[in-house]
Amino acid sequence: MAEGLDPEGPSAADLDRYGDELVSCIHCGAKIYDQAELCPRCGAIQEEVEGSLGWWVYFLVGLMVVLMLMFVF
Numbered sequence: 806m807a808e809g810l811d812p813e814g815p816s817a818a819d820l821d822r823y824g825d826e827l828v829s830c831i832h833c834g835a836k837i838y839d840q841a842e843l844c845p846r847c848g849a850i851q852e853e854v855e856g857s858l859g860w861w862v863y864f865l866v867g868l869m870v871v872l873m874l875m876f877v878f
């Protein structure tokens with residue numbers, strides 16, 4: 806989408822500082838930062854949909870690698 810910047814949304818300076826990772830608020834649809842936990846417009850808590858499968862995936866992969874190494878040696 807190439808619409809103009811929302812005056813209530815993040816400013817260009819903020820975009821420069823935080824990057825342009827914007828998501829839509831799950832409650833009101835406002836453009837908010839990907840890392841934001843709360844919507845600045847309606848205050849809704851943003852549930853982490855992606856990113857929640859972070860550490861344990863790496864943990865399982867690491868565990869499998871360790872098990873494979875144990876079988877090799």
Ligand SMILES: [Zn+2]
Nearest residue numbers: 830833844847
């Ligand atoms: Zn919202």
